[in-house]
Amino acid sequence: QLNVPVELQKVCSRVPVGECACGWVVRHGRPLLASQAEVQLKSGCRAGLEKEQYLLPLIINDTVIGVLMLYLDAGRQLAGQETTFLETACVTLAGIAERARAEEALSNSEERFSLAMRGTNDGLWDWDLKANQIYFSPRYHAMQGYAEEGVVQPPEAWMSQVHPDDVDNLKQAIRRHLDGASDHFVCEYRMRHRDGEYQWRLSRGLAIQGTENEPHRMVGSTTDISQQKAIEEQLLHDAFHDALTGLANRALLVERLGHVLQMVKRRPDYEVAILFLDLDRFKLINDSLGHLLGDQLLVEVARRLRGLLRREDTVAHLGGDEFVVLLEGMDTEVRVYEIARRIQQELDRPIDLNEHLVRTGASIGIAFIGEAYHRPEDMLRDADNAMYRAKERGGGTFEV
Numbered sequence: 001q002l003n004v005p006v007e008l009q010k011v012c013s014r015v016p017v018g019e020c021a022c023g024w025v026v027r028h029g030r031p032l033l034a035s036q037a038e039v040q041l042k043s044g045c046r047a048g049l050e051k052e053q054y055l056l057p058l059i060i061n062d063t064v065i066g067v068l069m070l071y072l073d074a075g076r077q078l079a080g081q082e083t084t085f086l087e088t089a090c091v092t093l094a095g096i097a098e099r100a101r102a103e104e105a106l107s108n109s110e111e112r113f114s115l116a117m118r119g120t121n122d123g124l125w126d127w128d129l130k131a132n133q134i135y136f137s138p139r140y141h142a143m144q145g146y147a148e149e150g151v152v153q154p155p156e157a158w159m160s161q162v163h164p165d166d167v168d169n170l171k172q173a174i175r176r177h178l179d180g181a182s183d184h185f186v187c188e189y190r191m192r193h194r195d196g197e198y199q200w201r202l203s204r205g206l207a208i209q210g211t212e213n214e215p216h217r218m219v220g221s222t223t224d225i226s227q228q229k230a231i232e233e234q235l236l237h238d239a240f241h242d243a244l245t246g247l248a249n250r251a252l253l254v255e256r257l258g259h260v261l262q263m264v265k266r267r268p269d270y271e272v273a274i275l276f277l278d279l280d281r282f283k284l285i286n287d288s289l290g291h292l293l294g295d296q297l298l299v300e301v302a303r304r305l306r307g308l309l310r311r312e313d314t315v316a317h318l319g320g321d322e323f324v325v326l327l328e329g330m331d332t333e334v335r336v337y338e339i340a341r342r343i344q345q346e347l348d349r350p351i352d353l354n355e356h357l358v359r360t361g362a363s364i365g366i367a368f369i370g371e372a373y374h375r376p377e378d379m380l381r382d383a384d385n386a387m388y389r390a391k392e393r394g395g396g397t398f399e400v
Contacts, residue, residue, distance in 0.1 A: 021055055022067045029064055031056045031087070033078075052076055056086055058094035065097060122221040125205075127155070129178075129216050134158060143224055145194025163190035163198050170203075178207055178215050185220060200229040242317040244295055245302035253316040253324055257376035260328060264369055271330040272369040275340055276383035279347070280361035280395040282321035293353045297360065300353075304346050309339075323362075324380070333368065340364050340398045348396070363390040364398035 021034045034053035052074055058066040068090055072078070078086075123140025127133075135152050142148040144161070159167055166189035177185035185205040190198040205220020240252035248256070260272050279301065286294035298321070305315045305323065314326035325343070330336050347362045365387025373379050390399040 021053060025055045025057050025067050026064045029057050056090045058090050058097060060094050060098045122223050124221050127218040140222055161192045166190050199226040245299055245317045247302050248314055248316040250318050254376045256314050256326060257379060260369060268371055273327045273330055273336045274367045274379055274383040275325040276365040276387040277323040277362045278387050279321035280363060282360060285358050289356055296353050297351060300351050308342060308346050361396045363387055363395045365390055366398055366400045
């Protein structure tokens with residue numbers, strides 16, 4: 001209520017809301033001269049008021065949004081031109097009031113959106129498909145290592161920063177959604193940071209249909225998932241690697257042996273060998289110097305094996321003092337024997353364990369993988385049996 005006299009406020013307070021003259025105008029949506037005899041108002045609605053009241057509705061889209069109340073001298077009659085003017089003025093006032101309400105709602109919406117943008121860690125984007133321009137929020141720009149400011153760029157600028165191996169997948173995910181093949185757009189990909197490093201991003205979005213039932217905008221968000229990906233990669237690494245030595249564990253070795261079996265079936269001439277190693281004198285060293293130095297010995301053996309072999313060779317620690325080397329793409333069996341001798345020579349060299357100079361060595365069993373094998377476990381079994389025969393010969397040698 002604006003500019004309502006105190007005496008009228010007292011009268012209004014005695015009449016239930018909606019049962020007064022204003023309520024009548026709201027219900028009926030037309031002007032009212034409050035003294036009209038044919039209008040039945042609640043008793044006491046005009047008590048104590050000396051002036052006449054002329055009330056007009058403010059209407060927007062067939063809805064009364066307010067009431068304009070005029071005070072006239074008692075007995076005052078309005079001419080036709082006056083009522084027409086007042087009704088026209090009410091239309092104007094209703095438009096002004098509605099515009100003010102819409103501007104306030106827009107301001108509140110923009111404030112909420114601005115607060116949301118500042119409060120979220122996600123970068124927001126808005127793609128105008130017709131103009132082929134994308135607005136990237138300040139947070140999005142900052143995620144890439146640049147100044148925290150909104151920018152407008154073509155989609156080519158976005159794609160140019162995506163890892164080459166991920167571009168096609170990202171484009172396909174966008175196209176599937178725009179073509180209606182997916183309910184929403186979602187894609188994980190790597191994106192180049194300002195420092196040159198690629199970081200993982202998760203983008204999600206939704207297309208907005210235009211009047212011709214075709215998408216004209218696509219809005220969404222982008223999240224930095226680099227830390228999440230790093231954790232996932234670490235968990236995956238831990239699941240397939242030995243915690244002590246960092247070498248492949250049995251699970252990863254068996255998986256790679258399975259791949260090798262498939263390769264041998266396709267290429268019978270593909271030479272592959274398994275070397276099953278058991279350290280000589282490890283139990284004596286471990287029992288005399290303690291498990292801590294025994295673990296240090298295993299770590300040093302792992303380091304020497306990695307330094308001796310090719311990057312494509314698999315070195316695994318199965319636990320205790322047992323190691324396995326998987327050699328792929330060997331030229332001849334003689335080449336495998338040479339590698340076995342080099343491993344034994346390398347492990348024969350003294351190892352310094354906290355000023356304790358020890359010597360170990362290795363007994364090695366060799367199994368050449370052929371079409372006769374069907375399971376990784378069978379290959380490991382045969383190499384293990386060959387290793388025990390080498391052990392029975394006194395160690396420090398190899399058997400096939």
